[in-house]
Amino acid sequence: MIDSKTLKIPIDALGESEGVVAQEVVSKKGVVILPAGVDISLFEASMGMLVKKMRENGVEFVKVNAPQQLSDDDIEDIIAKVYSDEGAIISKDKARDVVKHVDIVFNSIRDEDEIRPEMVNAMSNMGRDLTEDLLRNPSVAFSLGKVQEADEYTFVHSFNVAVLTGFLANRIYPGDREYLQTIVIGGLMHDLGKSKVPIDILNKPAPLTTDEFTEMKRHPNIGVSLALKAGVQDKDIIAVISGHHEKWSGMGYPNKKRGLDIPESARIAAVADVFDALTAKRVYKNPMSSRNAISMILKDAGVHFDTRVAREMLVSIGLYPPGSIVSLSDGRICIVVSGNGKDLVRPVIMLKEPKKKDRDGSPVFIDLKNERDLCIDKYLGHGDKRELGI
Numbered sequence: 168m169i170d171s172k173t174l175k176i177p178i179d180a181l182g183e184s185e186g187v188v189a190q191e192v193v194s195k196k197g198v199v200i201l202p203a204g205v206d207i208s209l210f211e212a213s214m215g216m217l218v219k220k221m222r223e224n225g226v227e228f229v230k231v232n233a234p235q236q237l238s239d240d241d242i243e244d245i246i247a248k249v250y251s252d253e254g255a256i257i258s259k260d261k262a263r264d265v266v267k268h269v270d271i272v273f274n275s276i277r278d279e280d281e282i283r284p285e286m287v288n289a290m291s292n293m294g295r296d297l298t299e300d301l302l303r304n305p306s307v308a309f310s311l312g313k314v315q316e317a318d319e320y321t322f323v324h325s326f327n328v329a330v331l332t333g334f335l336a337n338r339i340y341p342g343d344r345e346y347l348q349t350i351v352i353g354g355l356m357h358d359l360g361k362s363k364v365p366i367d368i369l370n371k372p373a374p375l376t377t378d379e380f381t382e383m384k385r386h387p388n389i390g391v392s393l394a395l396k397a398g399v400q401d402k403d404i405i406a407v408i409s410g411h412h413e414k415w416s417g418m419g420y421p422n423k424k425r426g427l428d429i430p431e432s433a434r435i436a437a438v439a440d441v442f443d444a445l446t447a448k449r450v451y452k453n454p455m456s457s458r459n460a461i462s463m464i465l466k467d468a469g470v471h472f473d474t475r476v477a478r479e480m481l482v483s484i485g486l487y488p489p490g491s492i493v494s495l496s497d498g499r500i501c502i503v504v505s506g507n508g509k510d511l512v513r514p515v516i517m518l519k520e521p522k523k524k525d526r527d528g529s530p531v532f533i534d535l536k537n538e539r540d541l542c543i544d545k546y547l548g549h550g551d552k553r554e555l556g557i
């Protein structure tokens with residue numbers, strides 16, 4: 168447990184401080200100037216007047232319970248536990264194997280200029296295996312599946328998109344194993360055509376020029392040709408490869424399809440694709456928090472994205488996406504590990520038990536849906552900055 172810490176804040180510094188008044192401040196006549204238990208940010212507008220009043224009454228300091236920020240070590244420690252093989256639904260080893268295989272397929276196409284059916288068969292088997300993981304634990308699979316690794320972006324991105332696409336599809340069509348398998352395999356293969364994009368464009372450590380972007384925009388069609396050549400026949404897999412850059416408004420590529428003309432599997436993959444791209448760490452950009460990425464996707468719902476899929480993303484991940492660090496109404500600080508259906512403000516959280524004499528505190532999972540006396544008090548930030556070392 169990480170308790171809040173009581174600080175004595177000089178009255179002139181109150182405007183720049185954060186926290187809750189720990190002890191009420193009263194005037195010489197006993198009139199309350201600052202009540203206890205109230206967040207000092209609420210007094211922002213009247214702070215000048217309040218400070219003046221406190222000075223007149225000889226008050227120099229205010230005791231404030233400042234929420235203690237987690238140190239980087241605390242965050243790493245919590246995240247390491249959330250992503251540990253012990254609790255992970257998709258293990259790091261499996262994620263690593265999938266990423267490695269996507270890497271092998273891409274490089275083989277690039278080097279030998281051919282795609283063999285056994286390569287896509289292996290990808291399909293991996294997709295089926297990931298689907299079983301998603302079906303076994305649909306609520307936390309997404310939060311535990313996401314992997315970040317800047318150097319192997321395309322391969323890691325394929326893995327993340329496969330997991331997130333499957334996760335969203337399972338929310339829309341719960342338990343539909345066959346559909347899930349095709350959409351997860353589609354996610355793994357969605358950027359197959361990038362194996363034919365010149366490597367200096369693909370790995371350019373900066374945004375692309377117009378010409379480079381034109382070249383990049385060929386990848387969905389190239390991907391479809393490669394998949395067909397390797398014997399892929401499923402229409403949903405082909406639709407994901409072909410249509411994941413189409414936009415609801417008709418302004419996407421390569422076919423400028425619009426609205427419901429874009430196959431649903433591609434509309435789901437489009438949300439997963441952009442979400443992973445926004446939250447990824449690249450050489451030229453820091454990762455965006457999941458919360459901000461969802462908010463951007465919602466803003467573009469009905470223009471870029473299918474509103475239903477974008478809403479599903481919000482509902483399933485919630486207002487506090489996995490990885491959010493939040494403080495609870497009882498002052499404890501915890502990390503959100505998964506959303507909770509339509510109850511956007513009551514996700515499943517994880518906190519650490521207090522350290523005992525001779526052992527580290529172990530993680531405790533609490534479903535806030537079942538804890539009506541406990542709620543999230545404040546969003547403190549996100550823990551997406553980590554490297555997971557795969």
Ligand SMILES: [Fe+2]
Pocket residue numbers: 357358386411412
């Ligand atoms: Fe793509």
